[in-house]
Amino acid sequence: MGGDGEYRAYHNRCTHIGHRRLDPVPGTNTVQCCSVNHSTFDCCGEKMAGPARHSIKSFPVENDQGKLIISIS
Numbered sequence: 291m292g293g294d295g296e297y298r299a300y301h302n303r304c305t306h307i308g309h310r311r312l313d314p315v316p317g318t319n320t321v322q323c324c325s326v327n328h329s330t331f332d333c334c335g336e337k338m339a340g341p342a343r344h345s346i347k348s349f350p351v352e353n354d355q356g357k358l359i360i361s362i363s
């Protein structure tokens with residue numbers, strides 16, 4: 291969940307050569323690569339910083355009375 295209360299889903303792989311895992315950055319609406327280069331993406335998957343080649347794919351999330359539905363097609 292982002293700081294705006296919305297749920298978001300994204301493909302959890304950096305688009306840099308290592309394709310490493312991304313983790314939320316506390317206190318921000320960003321996720322960051324676990325590698326030493328720390329490519330950073332905003333909450334919609336857009337690349338903000340680092341050597342990643344492009345943005346990450348994000349998926350729409352619907353909150354149906356507390357049941358989260360993620361559309362991955």
Ligand code: FES
Binds near residue numbers: 309
């Ligand atoms: S694999 Fe993410 S910055 Fe290199």
